[in-house]
Amino acid sequence: MSKEFVDVLVIGAGPSGCVSSSYLKKNNVNVKVVEKTKFPRLVVGESLIPRVMDHFDEAGLFPALDKMGFEKKLGARFLRGDEVCIFDFSNKFGEGWDWTWQVPRADFDDVLAQEVIRKGIDLEFETEVIGIEFNGTDSVTTVKNKNGETKEIHAKFVIDSSGYGRVLPRLLDLEKPSKLSPHSAIFSHVKDINREEGTEGTLISFDIIETEVWLWVIPFSNGNTSVGIVGPTEFIDKLSENGDTAEALRKAISLSDYYVKRFGDVEFLFEPKHLKDYSCSVKSLFGDGFALTGNASEFLDPVFSSGMAFATESGMLAAKLALRQLNGEKIDWQKEYSDYILYGVDVFTTYVKEWYTGNLQELFFHQPENPDVKRKICAVLAGYVWDKKNTFVRIHDTAIKNLAEFIKKEKEQA
Numbered sequence: 001m002s003k004e005f006v007d008v009l010v011i012g013a014g015p016s017g018c019v020s021s022s023y024l025k026k027n028n029v030n031v032k033v034v035e036k037t038k039f040p041r042l043v044v045g046e047s048l049i050p051r052v053m054d055h056f057d058e059a060g061l062f063p064a065l066d067k068m069g070f071e072k073k074l075g076a077r078f079l080r081g082d083e084v085c086i087f088d089f090s091n092k093f094g095e096g097w098d099w100t101w102q103v104p105r106a107d108f109d110d111v112l113a114q115e116v117i118r119k120g121i122d123l124e125f126e127t128e129v130i131g132i133e134f135n136g137t138d139s140v141t142t143v144k145n146k147n148g149e150t151k152e153i154h155a156k157f158v159i160d161s162s163g164y165g166r167v168l169p170r171l172l173d174l175e176k177p178s179k180l181s182p183h184s185a186i187f188s189h190v191k192d193i194n195r196e197e198g199t200e201g202t203l204i205s206f207d208i209i210e211t212e213v214w215l216w217v218i219p220f221s222n223g224n225t226s227v228g229i230v231g232p233t234e235f236i237d238k239l240s241e242n243g244d245t246a247e248a249l250r251k252a253i254s255l256s257d258y259y260v261k262r263f264g265d266v267e268f269l270f271e272p273k274h275l276k277d278y279s280c281s282v283k284s285l286f287g288d289g290f291a292l293t294g295n296a297s298e299f300l301d302p303v304f305s306s307g308m309a310f311a312t313e314s315g316m317l318a319a320k321l322a323l324r325q326l327n328g329e330k331i332d333w334q335k336e337y338s339d340y341i342l343y344g345v346d347v348f349t350t351y352v353k354e355w356y357t358g359n360l361q362e363l364f365f366h367q368p369e370n371p372d373v374k375r376k377i378c379a380v381l382a383g384y385v386w387d388k389k390n391t392f393v394r395i396h397d398t399a400i401k402n403l404a405e406f407i408k409k410e411k412e413q414a
Protein backbone atom coordinates (compact mmCIF):
# COMPACT_ATOMS: atom_id res chain seq x y z
CA MET A 1 0.00 0.00 0.00
CA SER A 2 1.39 3.45 -0.87
CA LYS A 3 2.15 5.89 1.94
CA GLU A 4 1.98 9.66 2.36
CA PHE A 5 3.32 11.78 5.22
CA VAL A 6 1.69 15.04 6.35
CA ASP A 7 1.61 17.16 9.48
CA VAL A 8 -2.18 17.49 9.59
CA LEU A 9 -4.84 15.42 7.85
CA VAL A 10 -8.29 17.04 7.58
CA ILE A 11 -11.20 14.68 6.91
CA GLY A 12 -13.97 16.39 4.90
CA ALA A 13 -13.94 19.50 2.69
CA GLY A 14 -17.09 21.15 4.08
CA PRO A 15 -16.86 24.65 5.59
CA SER A 16 -15.26 23.36 8.78
CA GLY A 17 -12.49 21.48 6.96
CA CYS A 18 -11.90 24.36 4.52
CA VAL A 19 -11.50 26.88 7.36
CA SER A 20 -9.08 24.68 9.33
CA SER A 21 -6.97 23.65 6.32
CA SER A 22 -6.74 27.25 5.01
CA TYR A 23 -5.61 28.54 8.38
CA LEU A 24 -2.96 25.81 8.66
CA LYS A 25 -1.69 26.39 5.12
CA LYS A 26 -1.47 30.13 5.83
CA ASN A 27 0.82 29.18 8.70
CA ASN A 28 3.01 26.95 6.50
CA VAL A 29 1.77 23.63 7.85
CA ASN A 30 1.90 20.60 5.52
CA VAL A 31 -1.86 19.89 5.47
CA LYS A 32 -3.91 17.52 3.33
CA VAL A 33 -7.69 17.24 2.95
CA VAL A 34 -9.54 14.08 1.90
CA GLU A 35 -13.17 14.37 0.78
CA LYS A 36 -15.46 11.41 0.16
CA THR A 37 -17.62 12.98 -2.54
CA LYS A 38 -17.12 14.93 -5.74
CA PHE A 39 -18.09 18.62 -5.50
CA PRO A 40 -20.50 20.28 -6.03
CA ARG A 41 -22.57 18.11 -3.70
CA LEU A 42 -25.91 18.80 -2.04
CA VAL A 43 -25.87 19.59 1.66
CA VAL A 44 -28.31 21.34 3.97
CA GLY A 45 -27.43 24.46 6.05
CA GLU A 46 -28.12 27.48 3.90
CA SER A 47 -28.83 30.24 6.39
CA LEU A 48 -25.56 31.54 7.83
CA ILE A 49 -25.09 33.80 10.85
CA PRO A 50 -22.60 36.69 11.09
CA ARG A 51 -20.08 34.91 13.34
CA VAL A 52 -18.99 32.76 10.35
CA MET A 53 -17.67 35.87 8.63
CA ASP A 54 -14.95 36.27 11.28
CA HIS A 55 -13.71 32.76 10.45
CA PHE A 56 -13.89 33.01 6.66
CA ASP A 57 -12.04 36.32 6.95
CA GLU A 58 -9.30 34.99 9.24
CA ALA A 59 -8.85 31.88 7.08
CA GLY A 60 -8.41 34.07 3.98
CA LEU A 61 -11.54 32.64 2.32
CA PHE A 62 -13.72 35.76 2.45
CA PRO A 63 -12.64 37.48 -0.83
CA ALA A 64 -13.44 34.40 -2.96
CA LEU A 65 -16.89 34.09 -1.36
CA ASP A 66 -17.61 37.81 -1.55
CA LYS A 67 -17.13 37.81 -5.34
CA MET A 68 -19.96 35.31 -5.82
CA GLY A 69 -22.90 37.67 -5.26
CA PHE A 70 -24.63 35.39 -2.75
CA GLU A 71 -27.79 36.90 -1.22
CA LYS A 72 -26.92 39.13 1.73
CA LYS A 73 -28.59 38.24 4.99
CA LEU A 74 -29.03 41.29 7.23
CA GLY A 75 -31.23 39.64 9.84
CA ALA A 76 -34.12 37.19 10.11
CA ARG A 77 -37.89 37.31 10.31
CA PHE A 78 -40.06 35.11 12.52
CA LEU A 79 -43.80 34.85 11.77
CA ARG A 80 -46.62 33.47 13.93
CA GLY A 81 -50.03 34.00 12.36
CA ASP A 82 -50.34 37.79 12.05
CA GLU A 83 -47.46 38.44 14.45
CA VAL A 84 -44.06 39.40 13.07
CA CYS A 85 -40.65 39.71 14.75
CA ILE A 86 -37.70 40.96 12.71
CA PHE A 87 -34.12 40.86 13.96
CA ASP A 88 -31.70 43.27 12.29
CA PHE A 89 -28.09 42.27 12.95
CA SER A 90 -26.98 45.91 12.78
CA ASN A 91 -28.98 46.51 15.98
CA LYS A 92 -27.31 43.77 17.97
CA PHE A 93 -25.57 44.20 21.31
CA GLY A 94 -21.76 44.31 21.25
CA GLU A 95 -19.17 43.99 18.52
CA GLY A 96 -19.11 41.84 15.40
CA TRP A 97 -20.31 41.47 11.83
CA ASP A 98 -23.81 42.69 11.12
CA TRP A 99 -24.42 40.74 7.94
CA THR A 100 -23.74 37.40 6.32
CA TRP A 101 -25.15 35.34 3.41
CA GLN A 102 -27.96 32.90 2.65
CA VAL A 103 -26.53 30.40 0.18
CA PRO A 104 -27.14 27.32 -1.94
CA ARG A 105 -24.55 25.18 -0.14
CA ALA A 106 -23.55 23.13 -3.19
CA ASP A 107 -22.23 26.31 -4.87
CA PHE A 108 -20.94 27.89 -1.67
CA ASP A 109 -18.97 24.82 -0.57
CA ASP A 110 -17.62 24.38 -4.08
CA VAL A 111 -16.20 27.93 -4.02
CA LEU A 112 -14.60 27.20 -0.65
CA ALA A 113 -13.05 23.94 -1.85
CA GLN A 114 -11.75 25.50 -5.10
CA GLU A 115 -10.20 28.33 -3.08
CA VAL A 116 -8.54 25.80 -0.77
CA ILE A 117 -7.03 24.12 -3.85
CA ARG A 118 -5.99 27.49 -5.30
CA LYS A 119 -4.08 28.17 -2.08
CA GLY A 120 -2.00 25.08 -2.83
CA ILE A 121 -3.63 22.69 -0.36
CA ASP A 122 -3.66 19.05 -1.47
CA LEU A 123 -7.42 18.27 -1.52
CA GLU A 124 -8.31 14.80 -2.79
CA PHE A 125 -11.96 14.33 -3.80
CA GLU A 126 -13.70 10.96 -3.99
CA THR A 127 -11.35 9.68 -1.32
CA GLU A 128 -12.94 8.17 1.73
CA VAL A 129 -11.46 7.46 5.14
CA ILE A 130 -12.09 3.81 5.99
CA GLY A 131 -9.83 3.22 8.99
CA ILE A 132 -7.46 4.85 11.45
CA GLU A 133 -4.82 3.67 13.95
CA PHE A 134 -3.27 5.91 16.60
CA ASN A 135 0.15 5.54 18.15
CA GLY A 136 0.23 8.35 20.72
CA THR A 137 -0.57 11.51 18.79
CA ASP A 138 0.73 10.03 15.50
CA SER A 139 -1.79 8.27 13.30
CA VAL A 140 -2.09 6.16 10.17
CA THR A 141 -5.30 6.73 8.26
CA THR A 142 -6.40 4.35 5.52
CA VAL A 143 -8.25 5.95 2.62
CA LYS A 144 -9.93 4.45 -0.43
CA ASN A 145 -10.45 6.28 -3.72
CA LYS A 146 -13.22 5.86 -6.30
CA ASN A 147 -11.25 3.12 -8.09
CA GLY A 148 -11.12 1.11 -4.89
CA GLU A 149 -7.37 1.77 -4.41
CA THR A 150 -6.24 2.21 -0.82
CA LYS A 151 -3.30 4.08 0.71
CA GLU A 152 -2.00 5.13 4.11
CA ILE A 153 -1.72 8.72 5.28
CA HIS A 154 0.63 9.22 8.21
CA ALA A 155 -0.19 12.39 10.17
CA LYS A 156 0.93 14.09 13.38
CA PHE A 157 -2.60 15.40 13.93
CA VAL A 158 -6.06 14.66 12.47
CA ILE A 159 -8.95 17.12 12.29
CA ASP A 160 -12.19 15.25 11.69
CA SER A 161 -14.56 17.59 9.83
CA SER A 162 -16.54 14.79 8.19
CA GLY A 163 -19.99 16.18 9.10
CA TYR A 164 -22.66 13.48 9.22
CA GLY A 165 -20.01 11.03 7.97
CA ARG A 166 -18.89 11.19 11.65
CA VAL A 167 -15.76 9.25 10.82
CA LEU A 168 -13.90 9.27 14.16
CA PRO A 169 -17.03 9.15 16.35
CA ARG A 170 -17.89 5.91 14.51
CA LEU A 171 -14.40 4.41 14.35
CA LEU A 172 -13.48 5.32 17.94
CA ASP A 173 -16.86 4.69 19.56
CA LEU A 174 -17.44 8.33 20.53
CA GLU A 175 -21.11 8.59 19.51
CA LYS A 176 -23.50 9.87 22.19
CA PRO A 177 -27.23 10.59 21.88
CA SER A 178 -28.24 14.26 21.80
CA LYS A 179 -29.92 15.76 24.88
CA LEU A 180 -32.52 17.39 22.63
CA SER A 181 -35.82 15.70 21.83
CA PRO A 182 -35.91 14.05 18.38
CA HIS A 183 -36.75 16.40 15.54
CA SER A 184 -36.67 15.88 11.78
CA ALA A 185 -36.94 17.94 8.61
CA ILE A 186 -37.93 17.72 4.97
CA PHE A 187 -36.59 20.28 2.49
CA SER A 188 -36.09 21.06 -1.17
CA HIS A 189 -35.36 24.00 -3.46
CA VAL A 190 -37.94 25.65 -5.69
CA LYS A 191 -37.77 27.95 -8.67
CA ASP A 192 -39.25 30.98 -6.91
CA ILE A 193 -41.48 32.17 -9.78
CA ASN A 194 -43.93 33.98 -7.50
CA ARG A 195 -41.20 35.87 -5.62
CA GLU A 196 -42.20 39.45 -4.75
CA GLU A 197 -40.00 42.40 -5.70
CA GLY A 198 -37.81 43.97 -3.01
CA THR A 199 -37.12 42.88 0.55
CA GLU A 200 -40.21 40.67 0.89
CA GLY A 201 -38.91 38.39 -1.86
CA THR A 202 -35.44 37.95 -0.41
CA LEU A 203 -36.12 38.01 3.33
CA ILE A 204 -35.19 34.85 5.19
CA SER A 205 -38.19 33.76 7.26
CA PHE A 206 -39.28 31.18 9.78
CA ASP A 207 -43.03 30.67 9.85
CA ILE A 208 -44.36 29.02 13.02
CA ILE A 209 -47.09 26.52 12.17
CA GLU A 210 -47.40 25.16 15.72
CA THR A 211 -45.12 25.76 18.72
CA GLU A 212 -42.79 22.92 17.68
CA VAL A 213 -43.38 23.00 13.93
CA TRP A 214 -41.98 25.65 11.60
CA LEU A 215 -41.34 26.27 7.94
CA TRP A 216 -38.10 27.79 6.66
CA VAL A 217 -37.92 30.03 3.60
CA ILE A 218 -34.40 30.89 2.43
CA PRO A 219 -34.30 32.83 -0.86
CA PHE A 220 -31.07 32.69 -2.90
CA SER A 221 -29.66 35.26 -5.32
CA ASN A 222 -29.97 32.70 -8.20
CA GLY A 223 -33.78 33.00 -8.11
CA ASN A 224 -34.29 29.71 -6.27
CA THR A 225 -35.50 29.39 -2.68
CA SER A 226 -35.00 26.68 -0.10
CA VAL A 227 -38.19 25.61 1.65
CA GLY A 228 -38.16 23.21 4.58
CA ILE A 229 -40.41 21.96 7.32
CA VAL A 230 -39.09 21.08 10.79
CA GLY A 231 -40.92 19.42 13.65
CA PRO A 232 -40.93 16.59 16.17
CA THR A 233 -39.97 13.35 14.41
CA GLU A 234 -43.43 11.92 15.05
CA PHE A 235 -45.04 14.89 13.25
CA ILE A 236 -42.66 14.71 10.26
CA ASP A 237 -43.05 10.91 10.04
CA LYS A 238 -46.81 11.31 9.92
CA LEU A 239 -46.53 13.94 7.21
CA SER A 240 -44.49 11.56 5.07
CA GLU A 241 -46.02 8.25 6.11
CA ASN A 242 -46.37 6.95 2.55
CA GLY A 243 -42.72 7.83 1.85
CA ASP A 244 -43.60 10.53 -0.69
CA THR A 245 -41.47 13.47 0.49
CA ALA A 246 -42.78 15.80 -2.24
CA GLU A 247 -46.36 15.26 -1.08
CA ALA A 248 -45.23 15.74 2.53
CA LEU A 249 -43.52 19.06 1.81
CA ARG A 250 -46.51 20.25 -0.21
CA LYS A 251 -48.79 19.41 2.72
CA ALA A 252 -46.43 21.34 5.01
CA ILE A 253 -46.49 24.40 2.73
CA SER A 254 -50.30 24.29 2.71
CA LEU A 255 -50.18 24.74 6.51
CA SER A 256 -48.52 28.14 6.11
CA ASP A 257 -51.10 30.88 5.53
CA TYR A 258 -48.26 33.27 4.79
CA TYR A 259 -46.47 31.21 2.12
CA VAL A 260 -49.08 28.92 0.59
CA LYS A 261 -49.72 31.35 -2.30
CA ARG A 262 -46.02 31.78 -3.12
CA PHE A 263 -44.99 28.11 -2.92
CA GLY A 264 -48.28 26.17 -3.12
CA ASP A 265 -47.88 25.11 -6.74
CA VAL A 266 -44.18 25.56 -7.56
CA GLU A 267 -42.03 22.69 -8.73
CA PHE A 268 -39.37 21.16 -6.48
CA LEU A 269 -35.93 21.23 -8.06
CA PHE A 270 -35.02 17.89 -6.45
CA GLU A 271 -36.97 15.24 -4.62
CA PRO A 272 -37.34 16.68 -1.10
CA LYS A 273 -34.84 15.22 1.37
CA HIS A 274 -36.00 13.75 4.66
CA LEU A 275 -33.48 14.32 7.48
CA LYS A 276 -34.59 12.23 10.40
CA ASP A 277 -33.49 12.75 14.03
CA TYR A 278 -30.78 15.14 12.97
CA SER A 279 -29.43 16.14 16.43
CA CYS A 280 -26.23 14.36 17.45
CA SER A 281 -23.53 14.50 20.08
CA VAL A 282 -20.21 12.93 21.09
CA LYS A 283 -18.56 11.67 24.29
CA SER A 284 -15.50 13.85 23.71
CA LEU A 285 -14.51 16.59 21.24
CA PHE A 286 -10.85 15.51 21.19
CA GLY A 287 -8.38 12.77 21.96
CA ASP A 288 -4.65 12.15 21.64
CA GLY A 289 -3.74 13.40 18.17
CA PHE A 290 -7.20 14.43 16.96
CA ALA A 291 -10.03 16.93 17.30
CA LEU A 292 -13.63 16.70 16.09
CA THR A 293 -15.14 19.80 14.50
CA GLY A 294 -18.48 20.90 13.04
CA ASN A 295 -21.14 18.27 12.52
CA ALA A 296 -18.63 15.50 13.19
CA SER A 297 -18.99 16.62 16.81
CA GLU A 298 -22.26 18.16 17.95
CA PHE A 299 -25.32 19.29 15.98
CA LEU A 300 -28.28 20.83 17.75
CA ASP A 301 -31.08 22.14 15.56
CA PRO A 302 -31.54 24.32 12.49
CA VAL A 303 -33.86 26.84 14.18
CA PHE A 304 -31.18 29.47 14.87
CA SER A 305 -28.83 28.50 12.04
CA SER A 306 -25.99 27.80 14.46
CA GLY A 307 -24.57 24.76 12.62
CA MET A 308 -22.23 26.54 10.21
CA ALA A 309 -21.05 28.95 12.92
CA PHE A 310 -20.03 26.03 15.16
CA ALA A 311 -18.47 24.28 12.17
CA THR A 312 -16.23 27.26 11.39
CA GLU A 313 -15.62 28.24 15.04
CA SER A 314 -14.45 24.72 15.93
CA GLY A 315 -12.53 24.30 12.65
CA MET A 316 -10.63 27.52 13.28
CA LEU A 317 -9.91 26.79 16.95
CA ALA A 318 -8.82 23.18 16.29
CA ALA A 319 -6.42 24.44 13.60
CA LYS A 320 -4.93 27.08 15.90
CA LEU A 321 -4.37 24.61 18.73
CA ALA A 322 -2.98 21.93 16.38
CA LEU A 323 -0.49 24.48 15.05
CA ARG A 324 0.67 25.35 18.56
CA GLN A 325 0.98 21.65 19.41
CA LEU A 326 3.05 21.01 16.27
CA ASN A 327 5.29 23.86 17.39
CA GLY A 328 6.01 21.99 20.61
CA GLU A 329 3.56 23.61 23.03
CA LYS A 330 1.61 21.46 25.47
CA ILE A 331 -2.08 22.11 24.80
CA ASP A 332 -4.82 21.63 27.35
CA TRP A 333 -7.44 20.44 24.86
CA GLN A 334 -10.09 20.07 27.56
CA LYS A 335 -9.84 23.68 28.65
CA GLU A 336 -8.81 25.45 25.48
CA TYR A 337 -10.95 23.47 23.04
CA SER A 338 -13.73 21.44 24.60
CA ASP A 339 -14.76 23.79 27.42
CA TYR A 340 -14.71 26.79 25.10
CA ILE A 341 -16.75 25.17 22.28
CA LEU A 342 -19.20 23.55 24.69
CA TYR A 343 -19.89 26.90 26.38
CA GLY A 344 -21.30 28.18 23.07
CA VAL A 345 -23.11 24.89 22.47
CA ASP A 346 -24.71 25.25 25.92
CA VAL A 347 -25.94 28.77 25.18
CA PHE A 348 -27.52 27.68 21.90
CA THR A 349 -28.95 24.54 23.54
CA THR A 350 -30.89 26.77 25.94
CA TYR A 351 -32.22 28.85 23.04
CA VAL A 352 -33.24 25.75 21.07
CA LYS A 353 -34.95 24.18 24.09
CA GLU A 354 -36.73 27.43 24.98
CA TRP A 355 -37.83 27.80 21.36
CA TYR A 356 -39.57 24.45 21.48
CA THR A 357 -41.12 25.09 24.95
CA GLY A 358 -42.59 28.24 23.41
CA ASN A 359 -40.91 30.55 25.98
CA LEU A 360 -38.63 32.18 23.44
CA GLN A 361 -41.55 32.69 21.09
CA GLU A 362 -43.30 34.60 23.93
CA LEU A 363 -40.32 36.95 24.08
CA PHE A 364 -40.02 37.35 20.30
CA PHE A 365 -43.63 38.36 19.76
CA HIS A 366 -44.23 40.35 22.95
CA GLN A 367 -45.43 43.90 22.36
CA PRO A 368 -44.24 46.52 23.01
CA GLU A 369 -40.75 45.24 22.26
CA ASN A 370 -38.03 45.78 24.84
CA PRO A 371 -35.15 47.19 22.72
CA ASP A 372 -32.45 46.17 25.21
CA VAL A 373 -33.64 42.55 25.38
CA LYS A 374 -33.99 42.44 21.62
CA ARG A 375 -30.46 43.74 21.00
CA LYS A 376 -29.01 41.12 23.34
CA ILE A 377 -30.98 38.22 21.87
CA CYS A 378 -30.03 39.50 18.42
CA ALA A 379 -26.32 39.18 19.32
CA VAL A 380 -26.93 35.53 20.27
CA LEU A 381 -28.75 34.91 16.98
CA ALA A 382 -25.75 36.48 15.20
CA GLY A 383 -23.59 33.78 16.82
CA TYR A 384 -21.76 35.89 19.41
CA VAL A 385 -22.42 33.34 22.14
CA TRP A 386 -19.09 33.71 23.92
CA ASP A 387 -19.61 37.39 24.80
CA LYS A 388 -20.20 37.24 28.54
CA LYS A 389 -20.89 40.98 28.67
CA ASN A 390 -24.24 40.01 27.17
CA THR A 391 -26.61 38.98 29.99
CA PHE A 392 -28.56 36.84 27.52
CA VAL A 393 -25.33 34.85 27.08
CA ARG A 394 -24.06 34.95 30.67
CA ILE A 395 -27.30 33.88 32.37
CA HIS A 396 -28.85 32.17 29.36
CA ASP A 397 -30.20 29.30 31.46
CA THR A 398 -32.49 31.55 33.52
CA ALA A 399 -32.92 34.80 31.54
CA ILE A 400 -35.37 33.53 28.91
CA LYS A 401 -37.42 31.36 31.24
CA ASN A 402 -37.81 34.11 33.85
CA LEU A 403 -38.74 36.77 31.33
CA ALA A 404 -41.26 34.48 29.62
CA GLU A 405 -42.85 33.67 33.00
CA PHE A 406 -43.10 37.39 33.73
CA ILE A 407 -44.77 38.07 30.35
CA LYS A 408 -47.22 35.20 30.86
CA LYS A 409 -48.19 36.50 34.34
CA GLU A 410 -48.58 40.01 32.97
CA LYS A 411 -50.93 38.64 30.27
CA GLU A 412 -52.98 36.70 32.84
CA GLN A 413 -53.42 39.83 34.95
CA ALA A 414 -54.39 42.04 31.98
Ligand code: FAD
Binds near residue numbers: 045048162165
Ligand atom coordinates in the same frame (compact mmCIF):
# COMPACT_ATOMS: atom_id res chain seq x y z
P1 FAD B 1 -20.36 19.16 6.11
O1 FAD B 1 -20.67 20.43 5.46
O2 FAD B 1 -21.41 18.13 6.17
O3 FAD B 1 -19.06 18.55 5.39
C1 FAD B 1 -18.55 17.29 5.76
C2 FAD B 1 -17.82 16.69 4.56
O4 FAD B 1 -17.16 15.48 4.98
C3 FAD B 1 -18.78 16.29 3.45
O5 FAD B 1 -18.45 16.93 2.25
C4 FAD B 1 -18.65 14.77 3.39
O6 FAD B 1 -18.76 14.26 2.07
C5 FAD B 1 -17.25 14.53 3.94
N1 FAD B 1 -17.08 13.17 4.47
C6 FAD B 1 -18.01 12.42 5.13
N2 FAD B 1 -17.51 11.19 5.41
C7 FAD B 1 -16.24 11.17 4.92
C8 FAD B 1 -15.22 10.17 4.88
N3 FAD B 1 -15.41 8.95 5.39
N4 FAD B 1 -14.03 10.47 4.30
C9 FAD B 1 -13.83 11.70 3.75
N5 FAD B 1 -14.78 12.69 3.74
C10 FAD B 1 -15.96 12.42 4.33
N6 FAD B 1 -26.60 25.11 9.59
C11 FAD B 1 -26.62 26.44 9.42
O7 FAD B 1 -25.65 27.12 9.74
N7 FAD B 1 -27.72 27.07 8.87
C12 FAD B 1 -28.85 26.38 8.53
O8 FAD B 1 -29.79 26.96 8.01
C13 FAD B 1 -28.87 24.97 8.76
N8 FAD B 1 -29.95 24.24 8.45
C14 FAD B 1 -29.94 22.90 8.72
C15 FAD B 1 -31.10 22.14 8.52
C16 FAD B 1 -31.14 20.80 8.86
C17 FAD B 1 -32.42 20.03 8.69
C18 FAD B 1 -29.98 20.17 9.36
C19 FAD B 1 -29.99 18.71 9.71
C20 FAD B 1 -28.80 20.89 9.52
C21 FAD B 1 -28.78 22.25 9.23
N9 FAD B 1 -27.63 23.02 9.44
C22 FAD B 1 -27.68 24.37 9.28
C23 FAD B 1 -26.37 22.40 9.90
C24 FAD B 1 -25.34 22.34 8.78
O9 FAD B 1 -25.80 21.49 7.77
C25 FAD B 1 -24.02 21.83 9.33
O10 FAD B 1 -23.80 22.35 10.62
C26 FAD B 1 -22.82 22.18 8.47
O11 FAD B 1 -22.99 21.75 7.15
C27 FAD B 1 -21.60 21.53 9.09
O12 FAD B 1 -20.47 21.73 8.28
P2 FAD B 1 -19.29 20.69 8.34
O13 FAD B 1 -18.16 21.29 7.57
O14 FAD B 1 -19.07 20.27 9.73
O15 FAD B 1 -19.85 19.38 7.60
